Amino acid sequence: MDDEEYHKRGDLKLEWLRVIKASRASVIVLSQNYASSTWCLNELVLILEQRMTSNHIVIPIFYHVQPIHVRKLQSSFGDGMAMHKQAMEAETSEEKRSQWAQKIDVWTKALQEVTDLKGMNAHGRRETEFIDEIVKDIYHKLGLSARSSLPQLIGMDYSMNLVTSWLKDASSHTIDILTILGIGGIGKTTLAKYVYGLHYSEFDTCSFIEDISRRCDEHFNGLVDLQKQLYDDISKPSPVQVLHDVSIYTSKIETLLDSKKVFLVLDDIDHLMQLNALLGSKGFHQGSKVIITTKDAWLTERSALFKSNVKPRHIKHKVEGLSDITVSEKTEMPNQNLHPLDPQGLNEPLLRYPEPNRSKIPLDAIKSCTQNFNERNFIGKGGYGRVYKGFLSWGNHVDQLVAVKRLDVTGFQGNKEFHTELTMLSQYQHDNIIRLIGFCNDNKEMIIVYEYAIHGSLDIYLRYPALSDGLSWMQLLKICIDIASALEYLHNHVAEEHRIIHRDIKCANILLDENWNTKLADFGLARIGLANQKNSTVITNPAGTPGYCDPQYERTGFLTKESDVYSFGVVLFEVLCGRLACVLDYHDERRFLHHLARTRYKDGELDKIIDHRIRNDIRPNTLLKFSAIAYQCLHETREERPTIVEVVFQLKEAMKMQV
Structure with missing residues (x-):
C-alpha cells in the first residue's frame, strides 16, 4: 500500500x-x-x-x-x-x-x-x-503456551452462558466474585476449569488452585503450600522465597492482588480460614475476577474481604443438575412494577420473541462474501465475536457491501446476544438504527449480516481527529439528534405494551454510513421492559461499558429507560468536549468524563473542557441549551433525568438556534 x-x-x-x-x-x-x-x-x-x-x-x-x-x-x-x-x-x-x-x-x-x-x-x-x-x-x-485440553461439558449450556457473561462484564469498578455452589460431583470444578481454560489469557495474571479442602486436610503445611502456589502464579516471573507463616504470605498476596488485574479460581473451599488466607482483606485491582467453588452458600460473604469499606460485587450460581438452575444475587427488594428476566435473558414478562423474519443466508454465500473470513476483510472485534466486511451476492443482493459479525461459538459465548440482536433488528426498523440484511446459523455458526457503515464509528473521530478531516459542529449536532431519535423510537414507539432498553449506548456503537447518516448498532445487550407502567424496570446483572453506565443501575441492578438517557448524556459531553468517556492516560478527575463534565458545568467552567476545534463555531444560546440537557441526563437519580422525548426536543431547539 x-x-x-x-x-x-x-x-x-x-x-x-x-x-x-x-x-x-x-x-x-x-x-x-x-x-x-x-x-x-x-x-x-x-x-x-x-x-x-x-x-x-x-x-x-x-x-x-x-x-x-x-x-x-x-x-x-x-x-x-x-x-x-x-x-x-x-x-x-x-x-x-x-x-x-x-x-x-x-x-x-x-x-x-x-x-x-x-x-x-x-x-x-x-x-x-x-x-x-x-x-x-x-x-x-x-500467554499462548500450549494448554491442556478442555473438559467436555454436557448439559451445562446455561451455566456456561451465565459464567461467560459475568466474566466479560466490565462494568464493575471493584472486584467481581462468583460463587459456584452445588453438591460434590455435580460439575462445579469442571465448569470452573472450562471457563478458566478459555479466558485466563485475557488477564494480567491468573491462578487455578484446585482441590483446596483435601490438600489442606492431607498435608501439615497444606495451606502454606496453597499460598505459595498462588503467590508464584500471580507474581511470575519473581516467585518469593519459601515461607512458613500464613500471615506473611497473606500480606504478600494482598500486595500483588492490588497491583494486577487477576483471574483466580479457588476450587473446593470449605473453611473461612482458607478463604481469608488466599484472598486477604485489602481488595483487588479493578477488573479482577474470582471464582469460588464450594458447598457452603454463605461462606464467601463471611470472609474478611466483605468487611472492607469497598465491598466486592458478589453473585451466586447454584448447579443443581442438567436442567434445574438457580441464580441469586444481593439486590434491593423489588416492588410490583419490577420484572425480573428469565434465566436466559431472552423472554421478558408477558412477551415472547417471535422468530426472526429476515432472510437466512447460506453459509457458503457468507464465506464467499468474506473470502472465507479472510483476515484482510477483518474490520473489528467486539465482546462476543469478530466483524468482517465483504461484497454479498445472494438473492436480491448483488455485490452489496455488508458487515458480517461472526460470533464466537467456543464455550457457548454469545448465544444469548446472537438471538437478542437478531430478534431486535428483525422486528424494529428505524432510519437511525443499523439495518439487518440477514443471518446464518448453519453448522452451529452464529452470524449476523448488516448494512456496512463505511465511515466507521463516532469514537474514532473523537479519539483520533488527526486521522480524518474531522466533523463539524453541525454534523455532530445532527448525529446527536439522530441517535436521540432512535432512542425515542426504542423507548416509546416499538409496540403498544413494551419498550426496548439498549443498555450499551456509547460512541463505539454509533456508526456513520456513506452519506454520513447516523446508525445505532450493537443490540446484543438490549432488554425489553413494559411500557404500560409509570416506572417500568427490569432486574438484570449490570452490564455495559465503564464510563457510560448509569450509577443507579450499577448499584441496584435495576434497569430502566433512564439508564439509556444517562449513557446518552455521556455521549453528548463526549461530542462537546472532543474526547472519550474514559481516558486511561489521566490519573485524576479527568479520567472519567461524566464526573469532570458535571463538576465543570456546576462550577461554571465548562469552557475549559470544550473541544477547541469547534468552540468558535457554537453559538452561545446553542451551547447553553445543549450543555443544559446533557447535564440533566447525568443526574445521579433517574427521577431527575429528562425523558428521551424531552432530550430530542431540546436538541432540536439547539439546532434551530445554531442555524
Whole structure:
C-alpha cells in the first residue's frame, strides 16, 4: 500500500485503526525505508497510542537497521525525515505547514519511543531462525503456551452462558466474585476449569488452585503450600522465597492482588480460614475476577474481604443438575412494577420473541462474501465475536457491501446476544438504527449480516481527529439528534405494551454510513421492559461499558429507560468536549468524563473542557441549551433525568438556534 492511496482513501485509515484496536499485539518491522513512508509513521503513532491506553503489546524488529540510527534519525531515517521537512517547506499555506510540523514532531517522538522498548535485531542472524524466535517471543508475551485440553461439558449450556457473561462484564469498578455452589460431583470444578481454560489469557495474571479442602486436610503445611502456589502464579516471573507463616504470605498476596488485574479460581473451599488466607482483606485491582467453588452458600460473604469499606460485587450460581438452575444475587427488594428476566435473558414478562423474519443466508454465500473470513476483510472485534466486511451476492443482493459479525461459538459465548440482536433488528426498523440484511446459523455458526457503515464509528473521530478531516459542529449536532431519535423510537414507539432498553449506548456503537447518516448498532445487550407502567424496570446483572453506565443501575441492578438517557448524556459531553468517556492516560478527575463534565458545568467552567476545534463555531444560546440537557441526563437519580422525548426536543431547539 503506497502513501498516495492511503491519503486518497480515508476509509483505509479507519479500517487500519479498527484492526489495531482489535489486536492484542503489534510487531513493528523497522527497515531501511520505514521513515520515508507516512503510512508507516502514522501506523506507528497509532500502535504506540494503543499501547498507552490498553495492554497492547509492541515488539519492535530492527531489520538491517541500527536502533541508534532510528533514535537519532540518522542514515535512512534521517533521509526520510528530511524528505518530510522538504514537503513541509514546499507548502504555501501556513496552516498546512503547521500541520506538517506537528506531524513531524509526533513521528520523531514515536521513533524515539519505539527504541526504548525491548526489541529484536536481525543483524547477523539467519532469517529462518530469527523468525522462529520472533514467533516464540510473541507466543510467550501473549500467554499462548500450549494448554491442556478442555473438559467436555454436557448439559451445562446455561451455566456456561451465565459464567461467560459475568466474566466479560466490565462494568464493575471493584472486584467481581462468583460463587459456584452445588453438591460434590455435580460439575462445579469442571465448569470452573472450562471457563478458566478459555479466558485466563485475557488477564494480567491468573491462578487455578484446585482441590483446596483435601490438600489442606492431607498435608501439615497444606495451606502454606496453597499460598505459595498462588503467590508464584500471580507474581511470575519473581516467585518469593519459601515461607512458613500464613500471615506473611497473606500480606504478600494482598500486595500483588492490588497491583494486577487477576483471574483466580479457588476450587473446593470449605473453611473461612482458607478463604481469608488466599484472598486477604485489602481488595483487588479493578477488573479482577474470582471464582469460588464450594458447598457452603454463605461462606464467601463471611470472609474478611466483605468487611472492607469497598465491598466486592458478589453473585451466586447454584448447579443443581442438567436442567434445574438457580441464580441469586444481593439486590434491593423489588416492588410490583419490577420484572425480573428469565434465566436466559431472552423472554421478558408477558412477551415472547417471535422468530426472526429476515432472510437466512447460506453459509457458503457468507464465506464467499468474506473470502472465507479472510483476515484482510477483518474490520473489528467486539465482546462476543469478530466483524468482517465483504461484497454479498445472494438473492436480491448483488455485490452489496455488508458487515458480517461472526460470533464466537467456543464455550457457548454469545448465544444469548446472537438471538437478542437478531430478534431486535428483525422486528424494529428505524432510519437511525443499523439495518439487518440477514443471518446464518448453519453448522452451529452464529452470524449476523448488516448494512456496512463505511465511515466507521463516532469514537474514532473523537479519539483520533488527526486521522480524518474531522466533523463539524453541525454534523455532530445532527448525529446527536439522530441517535436521540432512535432512542425515542426504542423507548416509546416499538409496540403498544413494551419498550426496548439498549443498555450499551456509547460512541463505539454509533456508526456513520456513506452519506454520513447516523446508525445505532450493537443490540446484543438490549432488554425489553413494559411500557404500560409509570416506572417500568427490569432486574438484570449490570452490564455495559465503564464510563457510560448509569450509577443507579450499577448499584441496584435495576434497569430502566433512564439508564439509556444517562449513557446518552455521556455521549453528548463526549461530542462537546472532543474526547472519550474514559481516558486511561489521566490519573485524576479527568479520567472519567461524566464526573469532570458535571463538576465543570456546576462550577461554571465548562469552557475549559470544550473541544477547541469547534468552540468558535457554537453559538452561545446553542451551547447553553445543549450543555443544559446533557447535564440533566447525568443526574445521579433517574427521577431527575429528562425523558428521551424531552432530550430530542431540546436538541432540536439547539439546532434551530445554531442555524
